[in-house]
Amino acid sequence: MKKTQRTTIKRVPKRANYDIQTMYDIIDEALVCSVGFNDEHGVHVIPTAHWRIDNYLYIHGASKSRMIHRVLTQSACINITLIDGLVLARAAFHHSMNYRSLNIYGQGIEVAAEEKDRVLRVFVDKITPQRAGQIRMMNEKELKATTVVGFCIDEAVAKIRTGPPVDDKEDYELSVWAGVIPMSLQSGEPIVDTTKL
Numbered sequence: 001m002k003k004t005q006r007t008t009i010k011r012v013p014k015r016a017n018y019d020i021q022t023m024y025d026i027i028d029e030a031l032v033c034s035v036g037f038n039d040e041h042g043v044h045v046i047p048t049a050h051w052r053i054d055n056y057l058y059i060h061g062a063s064k065s066r067m068i069h070r071v072l073t074q075s076a077c078i079n080i081t082l083i084d085g086l087v088l089a090r091a092a093f094h095h096s097m098n099y100r101s102l103n104i105y106g107q108g109i110e111v112a113a114e115e116k117d118r119v120l121r122v123f124v125d126k127i128t129p130q131r132a133g134q135i136r137m138m139n140e141k142e143l144k145a146t147t148v149v150g151f152c153i154d155e156a157v158a159k160i161r162t163g164p165p166v167d168d169k170e171d172y173e174l175s176v177w178a179g180v181i182p183m184s185l186q187s188g189e190p191i192v193d194t195t196k197l
Contacts, residue, residue, distance in 0.1 A: 109149065
């Protein structure tokens with residue numbers, strides 16, 4: 001992907017990654033993104049679930065949502081961060097995290113009414129594979145109350161840190177544990193809803 005002024009990494013630029021497949025992988029693995037936008041009260045960042053179809057990242061929300069209105073009328077910044085490990089160094093200053101992050105810039109495009117159901121089915125199946133075919137999907141009233149927004153992934157940058165801690169030479173002699181503690185998001189044992197009406 002071509003770099004722009006907004007996607008040029010200045011702090012540790014060697015960690016920048018402009019490979020589109022790497023970006024897709026981050027989007028597909030993550031469940032939540034953070035959407036940054038402006039209004040008359042200042043800057044806001046709101047977390048929301050997301051999904052991807054081809055070269056578009058999608059979010060959804062109430063049709064009267066402030067966030068939804070703003071991202072359809074102005075440029076927004078979407079961030080995703082996955083924590084892969086805690087990097088424990090020998091010195092406090094060099095502690096870090098291994099991560100994969102992604103920033104996407106652009107103005108949202110509203111998904112047409114006739115496409116909403118199809119696009120939302122992909123979202124449901126991302127959260128739980130094949131779930132859309134097992135449940136009641138949204139009815140006409142619910143679809144009308146929901147706006148789906150797509151962002152073309154054409155101005156974006158990933159930033160990735162991997163590997164062990166990097167300490168000052170003299171600190172390698174310290175007798176303290178150092179290394180990486182792997183981190184990942186995992187599901188627990190399902191809890192059945194026993195509600196019956």
